[in-house]
Amino acid sequence: MALVLNEDEQLLSESASGFFNEKSPVAALRKLRDERSEDGIDRSLWREMAVMGFAGVVIPEDHGGVDMGYMAAGLVAVEMGKNLTASPFLSSAILAATAIKTAGSDVQKSDWLPKLASGETIMALAVDEGRKHNPRLMETTAVRSGNGFTLSGEKSMVLDGHIADQLIVAAKTADDKITLFLIDPKSKGLTCERTVMVDSRNAARVSFDDVTVTADAVIGEVDEGDDVLEAVLNAGRAVVSAELLGAGTQAFNLTTNYLKERKQFGEEIGRFQALQHRASHLYCELELARSAVLAALTALDAGVDDAPLTVAMAKAKLGSVAKLAGLEGVQMFGGVGMTDEYDIGLFLKRIRAAQELFGDENYHLDQVGRMKGY
Amino acid sequence: MSDLEQFQKETRAWLTENCPVEMCEPIEHEDDACWGGRNFTFKNEAQKLWLERMGAKGWTVPTWPKAYGGGGLSKAEAKILAKEMKRIKARSPLSSFGIWMLGPALLKFGSEVQKLEHLPKIALGEIRWCQGYSEPNAGSDLASLATNAEDKGDHWIVNGQKVWTSYADKADWIFCLVRTDNSGKKHHGISFVLFDMQTPGVTTRPIKLISGRSPFCETFFDDVKVPKENLVGELHKGWSIAKYLLTHEREMIGDQNGITRPMHEIAAGMIGLEDNKLADSILRAKILQTEVDEWAFNQTMARKLGEAKAGASLGADSSMLKYYGTELNKRRFELMMDSAGYEGLEWEGERSDDGRLARSWLRTKANSIEGGTSEVQLNIISKHILQLPGA
Numbered sequence: 143m144a145l146v147l148n149e150d151e152q153l154l155s156e157s158a159s160g161f162f163n164e165k166s167p168v169a170a171l172r173k174l175r176d177e178r179s180e181d182g183i184d185r186s187l188w189r190e191m192a193v194m195g196f197a198g199v200v201i202p203e204d205h206g207g208v209d210m211g212y213m214a215a216g217l218v219a220v221e222m223g224k225n226l227t228a229s230p231f232l233s234s235a236i237l238a239a240t241a242i243k244t245a246g247s248d249v250q251k252s253d254w255l256p257k258l259a260s261g262e263t264i265m266a267l268a269v270d271e272g273r274k275h276n277p278r279l280m281e282t283t284a285v286r287s288g289n290g291f292t293l294s295g296e297k298s299m300v301l302d303g304h305i306a307d308q309l310i311v312a313a314k315t316a317d318d319k320i321t322l323f324l325i326d327p328k329s330k331g332l333t334c335e336r337t338v339m340v341d342s343r344n345a346a347r348v349s350f351d352d353v354t355v356t357a358d359a360v361i362g363e364v365d366e367g368d369d370v371l372e373a374v375l376n377a378g379r380a381v382v383s384a385e386l387l388g389a390g391t392q393a394f395n396l397t398t399n400y401l402k403e404r405k406q407f408g409e410e411i412g413r414f415q416a417l418q419h420r421a422s423h424l425y426c427e428l429e430l431a432r433s434a435v436l437a438a439l440t441a442l443d444a445g446v447d448d449a450p451l452t453v454a455m456a457k458a459k460l461g462s463v464a465k466l467a468g469l470e471g472v473q474m475f476g477g478v479g480m481t482d483e484y485d486i487g488l489f490l491k492r493i494r495a496a497q498e499l500f501g502d503e504n505y506h507l508d509q510v511g512r513m514k515g516y
Numbered sequence: 517m518s519d520l521e522q523f524q525k526e527t528r529a530w531l532t533e534n535c536p537v538e539m540c541e542p543i544e545h546e547d548d549a550c551w552g553g554r555n556f557t558f559k560n561e562a563q564k565l566w567l568e569r570m571g572a573k574g575w576t577v578p579t580w581p582k583a584y585g586g587g588g589l590s591k592a593e594a595k596i597l598a599k600e601m602k603r604i605k606a607r608s609p610l611s612s613f614g615i616w617m618l619g620p621a622l623l624k625f626g627s628e629v630q631k632l633e634h635l636p637k638i639a640l641g642e643i644r645w646c647q648g649y650s651e652p653n654a655g656s657d658l659a660s661l662a663t664n665a666e667d668k669g670d671h672w673i674v675n676g677q678k679v680w681t682s683y684a685d686k687a688d689w690i691f692c693l694v695r696t697d698n699s700g701k702k703h704h705g706i707s708f709v710l711f712d713m714q715t716p717g718v719t720t721r722p723i724k725l726i727s728g729r730s731p732f733c734e735t736f737f738d739d740v741k742v743p744k745e746n747l748v749g750e751l752h753k754g755w756s757i758a759k760y761l762l763t764h765e766r767e768m769i770g771d772q773n774g775i776t777r778p779m780h781e782i783a784a785g786m787i788g789l790e791d792n793k794l795a796d797s798i799l800r801a802k803i804l805q806t807e808v809d810e811w812a813f814n815q816t817m818a819r820k821l822g823e824a825k826a827g828a829s830l831g832a833d834s835s836m837l838k839y840y841g842t843e844l845n846k847r848r849f850e851l852m853m854d855s856a857g858y859e860g861l862e863w864e865g866e867r868s869d870d871g872r873l874a875r876s877w878l879r880t881k882a883n884s885i886e887g888g889t890s891e892v893q894l895n896i897i898s899k900h901i902l903q904l905p906g907a
């Protein structure tokens with residue numbers, strides 16, 4: 143078990159930490175928000191992240207990536223979580239790259255992987271529908287027509303969908319069968335509405351009104367997108383868990399620092415045992431959360447059979463722990479915790495959004511039960 | 517084949533050859549555990565044989581040096597041994613306060629003579645130890661202990677009372693905190709001494725617990741003569757030894773990870789499945805949460821042990837493991853009782869094995885008290901890890 147970081151991993155973690163602290167501290171997110179940035183991300187930051195190898199972190203070397211695996215991706219995500227960095231890392235570097243490298247044709251791989259690795263192309267995954275993540279309830283259909291398919295339906299929470307150059311779309315091609323398609327968002331019949339979210343990040347609602355695509359748009363085999371989609375989602379879940387770990391940890395650090403500074407009744411509020419015990423409990427929860435994330439990333443890289451179970455457990459755990467860190471943070475900051483000026487509220491908001499992505503705690507607990515047969 | 521692979525192969529072969537099949541069955545009763553000591557009655561021949569064979573190899577204490585009766589294994593080898601034992605579900609050959617608590621403290625603070633005298637007997641299960649820390653007026657505030665040791669030249673005369681001394685009535689020797697100096701701050705003047713429970717003046721009185729059992733005692737010292745060579749470490753400076761020992765004790769208590777069936781299987785057996793899900797959907801959700809926490813906790817235990825050097829104490833993180841592991845164990849047993857319903861309440865008779873579940877459930881309540889309460893562990897985390905003011 144690689145739950146203890148080796149030297150390379152330690153170094154990567156440190157360099158990612160230095161990079162994000164300098165290039166995209168929390169102030170950078172505020173700036174994007176306050177300037178009502180058209181893109182909602184900083185494209186020059188994304189190019190620099192590509193130069194660092196982050197955009198190609200899971201892409202094979204012969205397609206321009208650095209092929210460092212999900213552990214490395216997760217360690218980068220932890221640092222992004224600490225800094226609330228907004229970037230297409232999750233959508234392009236993790237979800238899209240995983241989809242194309244696992245199931246794409248040779249042509250798709252050589253067309254797109256290098257562009258994903260260089261940051262030149264941004265891709266978004268359109269899978270969820272309605273309010274909650276639940277691929278089992280998918281309604282978007284792709285019906286064969288001519289030598290291609292016609293898609294209809296509506297997708298929600300398409301991360302970075304508003305700036306995507308290409309969309310990876312999951313649709314039903316038979317009752318219980320899913321197929322993945324690579325689709326140009328400018329296709330006829332496709333509309334994309336940017337949705338600004340509570341965490342100042344952006345997603346899109348995408349609707350397909352008889353959008354036609356040719357057979358080469360299919361990623362992998364027709365009717366066999368289920369397994370690919372699961373692999374893609376599990377990569378996403380593990381990396382979001384890592385981001386939640388970063389965000390939760392940083393929220394906790396801000397909080398314990400505040401406990402040492404703020405005075406009431408003539409002493410630091412960190413002297414009050416009621417607060418000490420809550421902070422100590424949260425410390426323990428975050429230690430468990432860290433182990434859970436490292437175990438999930440390790441399992442993904444090792445490709446072990448119980449990786450889906452491990453990822454589900456990790457996402458469930460991180461959903462609850464990171465939320466607790468956000469909630470306790472705002473409470474312990476008191477009134478200033480409610481102000482826009484203090485960062486703690488931004489962490490609360492990001493955590494709320496990230497824990498919802500690709501299944502919240504409830505969803506994943508249920509999944510764990512299904513996988514274990516109870 | 518690498519050295520470790522070779523070691524694994526040999527270990528597997530040795531265990532197959534030497535571990536009696538009875539010792540691969542899950543621990544069901546308290547007397548399934550082997551505690552050793554002068555007065556111990558083995559439950560069966562297999563239990564005795566297993567202890568002797570493992571003891572002879574030093575594998576009751578795999579990482580202790582061979583000179584002190586240990587196996588002299590590296591951390592990696594010990595991990596393999598543990599894994600191979602787990603593979604065949606082998607029971608631990610010996611449960612022992614000597615192994616979990618006193619041993620690590622003697623290895624760090626004991627004199628060479630003390631190590632050679634006591635450690636091999638611990639390893640072989642020949643001498644059973646008890647822990648004389650708590651007193652009626654010194655529980656969480658342990659350093660306020662008052663058991664007095666009066667200097668008589670080459671020995672001390674000890675007078676006072678300990679309480680909650682687990683298995684004092686069954687133990688051969690005691691490691692005991694006594695006050696040798698009253699003049700300074702309370703943490704100063706505490707000394708860490710060892711003595712035989714058969715020394716004249718030592719008496720024990722079992723205390724009955726809410727589980728109906730009496731695993732611990734009040735222990736009285738009435739002019740007990742303790743030779744000076746039985747002092748461990750420096751005079752008046754026993755507090756740091758006491759604390760070091762506690763970090764090991766806490767790791768052990770936190771690790772409630774015995775070979776038990778998963779909670780959901782037990783619950784399914786009790787309340788049944790509907791559409792492949794536990795019939796009670798709210799209980800199902802609670803069990804799921806608890807099992808995910810158990811998993812994350814076990815990963816954390818493995819990670820923390822992986823990060824530490826072989827045999828080293830985890831320091832304040834042992835408080836984290838102690839706090840979380842024991843609270844988790846209490847949650848687990850609450851859910852077991854929820855699943856068992858009326859049947860879980862049966863206290864006597866064969867059907868309930870004399871109230872085994874109910875009594876075990878009650879026993880877990882002590883987990884968050886013994887070895888320092890949960891509140892005390894949270895205090896330690898606040899002070900030593902989070903460095904909050906005044907903690």
Ligand SMILES: Cc1cc2nc3c(=O)[nH]c(=O)nc-3n(C[C@H](O)[C@H](O)[C@H](O)COP(=O)(O)OP(=O)(O)OC[C@H]3O[C@@H](n4cnc5c(N)ncnc54)[C@H](O)[C@@H]3O)c2cc1C
Pocket residue numbers: 646647648649650651652654655656657679680681682683732882885886887888889890891892895
């Ligand atoms: C099953 C069992 C086995 C034991 N075995 C042994 C043994 O072998 N040897 C031995 O020496 N001792 C043993 N003990 C004793 C154990 O270590 C003490 O019970 C424990 O340290 C608590 O002390 P106390 O019982 O005096 O409780 P108290 O210290 O009186 O605590 C009462 C309550 O007050 C809380 N409290 C106390 N101080 C604080 C504080 N500063 N901040 C917040 N809350 C506080 C506690 O958390 C607890 O909830 C055993 C106990 C049990 C239950």
